[in-house]
Amino acid sequence: xxxxxxxxxxxxxxxxxxxxxxxxxxxxxxxxxxxxxxxxxxxxxxxxxxxxxxxxxxxxxxxxxxxxxxxxxxxxxxxxxxxxxxxxxxxxxxxxxxxxxxxxxxxxxxxxxxxxxxxxxxxxxxxxxxxxxxxxxxxxxxxxxxxxxxxxxxxxxxxxxxxxxxxxxxxxxxxxxxxxxxxxxxxxxxxxxxxxx
Numbered sequence: 001x002x003x004x005x006x007x008x009x010x011x012x013x014x015x016x017x018x019x020x021x022x023x024x025x026x027x028x029x030x031x032x033x034x035x036x037x038x039x040x041x042x043x044x045x046x047x048x049x050x051x052x053x054x055x056x057x058x059x060x061x062x063x064x065x066x067x068x069x070x071x072x073x074x075x076x077x078x079x080x081x082x083x084x085x086x087x088x089x090x091x092x093x094x095x096x097x098x099x100x101x102x103x104x105x106x107x108x109x110x111x112x113x114x115x116x117x118x119x120x121x122x123x124x125x126x127x128x129x130x131x132x133x134x135x136x137x138x139x140x141x142x143x144x145x146x147x148x149x150x151x152x153x154x155x156x157x158x159x160x161x162x163x164x165x166x167x168x169x170x171x172x173x174x175x176x177x178x179x180x181x182x183x184x185x186x187x188x189x190x191x192x193x194x195x196x197x
Contacts, residue, residue, distance in 0.1 A: 052088060055079045064191040067107075067147075067156065067184075069093075069174045071100055071196060074166055076156065076174060078184055085187060092164040092175035099172045100196075105150035107192040110185060111135075114146040119153055122171055144178045145185040149194055156194070157181060 055077075059066045068077040071093040078087040094100040113135030123129060133140045143158020155173045158181035159165070165177055174196070176184065
C-alpha cells in the first residue's frame, strides 16, 4: 500500500482494516447509526460518517450471509455466513418516506449489467424518461450489478452517478458505487438475508 493519501471510497469500502474504522470518534445519535452534524455549518458532506455494527443486533444468525441497509445513516453493512468478512459501504437511499420500504427480505436474483425499466409510477412522475436502458449502457441507473430483493421493484445496485451516494436520491432502491456493488455481488448469494431499517 502506498504512503499517499487514503481514498475515502477505499476507507468506506472496507479496504482499510476494521481496527482503523473502530478508532474513529463516534458521535452517533440514539437509535441510529447516523452521526451528528459537524459544528461548522460551512462543512457539507454528501456521505455520513459511519460506525461498525454487530450483526447480532439485527439478525438471528448469518446463514447465507446478512446485509443490513440503514436508510438513516445511508450505509450498508455486510457479514459473511462464517463472519470472517465484514464490509461497510456508503449508499444512496430513497428520496422520501413513501418510497422507503423497511423490513426483512432476501436476495432472490443476482444480475450482471441489469437492464433498467422505470416503474409505472416513475414514468408518471417523469414521462421524459426512456422506457428501457439496456444493461451495460454507461448511463444505466442500475450500474454494473444488481441484487434483486424479494420485494417487487426493490434492488441493491450500482450507480453510474456517483453524486447520488450519501444522499436521498433513489426511487426506492439502495445504490452503491459500482466498485462496491461488484465486491458485494461476489460475497452475496441468492438467499442472503437482507434487512432495511
